[in-house]
Amino acid sequence: MQQNLIGESPAFLSVLDKVSKLAPIERPVLVIGERGTGKELIAQRLHYLSKRWDQPLISLNCSTLSEGLIDSELFGHESGSFTGSKGRHQGRFERAENGTLFLDELATTPLSVQEKLLRVIEYGQYERVGGHKALNANVRLVCATNANLPEMAEQGLFRPDLLDRLAFDVIQIPPLRERKEDILLLAEYYAIKMCRELQLELFTGFTPNAEQSLLEYQWPGNVRELKNVIERAVYQNGTADTPIDQLVFNPFASDWEKTTQNDNSENSDHTETTTFTFPMDYKLWQEQQDRSLLAQVLEESKFNQRKAAEMLGLSYHQLRGMVRKYDLAGQNNE
Known part of the structure; x- marks a missing residue:
């Protein structure tokens, strides 16, 4: 159906x-x-x-x-x-x-x-x-x-x-980020479905803060990700009679990782900004950056191109295209 x-x-x-x-x-x-x-x-x-x-x-x-x-x-x-x-x-x-x-x-x-x-x-x-x-x-x-x-x-x-x-x-x-008008509509639809599944008496709604978070998030996983976020929020809210305020967008993040990230953020305030000398050959600079990046990710992935593609957030074919472009095809690809 x-x-x-x-x-x-x-x-x-x-x-x-x-x-x-x-x-x-x-x-x-x-x-x-x-x-x-x-x-x-x-x-x-x-x-x-x-x-x-x-x-x-x-x-x-x-x-x-x-x-x-x-x-x-x-x-x-x-x-x-x-x-x-x-x-x-x-x-x-x-x-x-x-x-x-x-x-x-x-x-x-x-x-x-x-x-x-x-x-x-x-x-x-x-x-x-x-x-x-x-x-x-x-x-x-x-x-x-x-x-x-x-x-x-x-x-x-x-x-x-x-x-x-x-x-x-x-x-x-x-993508969902280009369909802003649909985000809250979809969120309410999945929330009500989850309430019925959990046999909750009613859906208590979202707070303005939660709605704003939903609208500002970029949704890399689109509607499928939205469904997960909403269903997770509904079950965590449980039988509470207050609107949903807390949304977990990344269920893999842990409290200790957040602490580390905050520490790194504070340290980064003192990091010097990279300076460039002009005029410059942008295409040559970009090629050098790509080559350096590919060399490092291939080494860390033990030259497994599928794993390297995942590490860069690219498809396997996109990475293969870059490897061929810079004549790195001699590396192992599996």
Whole structure:
């Protein structure tokens, strides 16, 4: 069952209007948005407003599978096509026949799989792994990512021809920080749901201080993070009959860490500001900064590029692009 898409901000309503117009059109759709913005909910809306609403909606998070497994999971495999394969396996395309296939985290798919996706879109055909018979596919493809696909295509990390086929039209979901009008609306919605779950008699509301905190926070995890913050606040407030005032935005922060941070903040007041000499070659300076940063993070991550990307708050493909740009590709990448 489709979950609710809640919001009344102009940016959000514009997205819903675009989805309604795109839904009946039998073309692939690309959904772009940061983590936690509701990309899967948009895919559900596209499906249930389309002519395929009574057919299967099948989903797959591409980032959760290795190259060999995602190939088999998407297109299926024949018995004995690889070690341990017993019997014919029905892939997601086959299961989504006449319906919609939603591929989340599309940017993580290997180039070999991207080539097969391109063939399905262009010719409506695919083959099972280990098979030789072409199977016809009548599937509406909806793909989602938070990566910059045009930039990845320029770096050779994503097939430009596949990007062209997917980009019949692109739905850009605004981050929550750009939907200020929706923050308190969503907060109240999740608070009331949590009260019902905990069998509390009523929702006591938020204090003006709490509301201001909600509006000023940047929400890097978007709606998903907001839901966690609100549900946490409701259960911690418990049966108290006073409005919620305290919100915990970072549940990983501890009291002793806060003390250390305060001490560091006081010490930083005496830190000298870096001075620059002008004129300067900004591009050269930026390159030196990037190289120094990459060298340090790769060393600390023991040259595991996935871990290094996490340490920098980048996607794996973004870090790989930087490594290639500065010709550091000789380092281990796993």
